[in-house]
Amino acid sequence: MGDRLVDFQARLTNLQKTEANLQKIMDRAGSVRDVQRQLGRIRPRLENSRRCYRNASPDFYGV
Numbered sequence: 625m626g627d628r629l630v631d632f633q634a635r636l637t638n639l640q641k642t643e644a645n646l647q648k649i650m651d652r653a654g655s656v657r658d659v660q661r662q663l664g665r666i667r668p669r670l671e672n673s674r675r676c677y678r679n680a681s682p683d684f685y686g687v
Contacts, residue, residue, distance in 0.1 A: 653659045 649659060650656075653662070
């Protein structure tokens with residue numbers, strides 16, 4: 625039972641942090657559309673970085 629309690633507490637803590645971070649994002653952005661626009665800008669850069677990392681590290685996918 626103690627392990628389950630620790631797991632629930634960890635989940636609760638992580639969800640609270642996520643909620644606070646999302647609230648900060650919304651406060652700065654002003655709207656969901658603004659957040660979506662920013663995600664649209666960052667995703668191609670993220671995918672490019674992942675591709676570069678995969679090419680540089682053959683162990684990335686256990687190859």
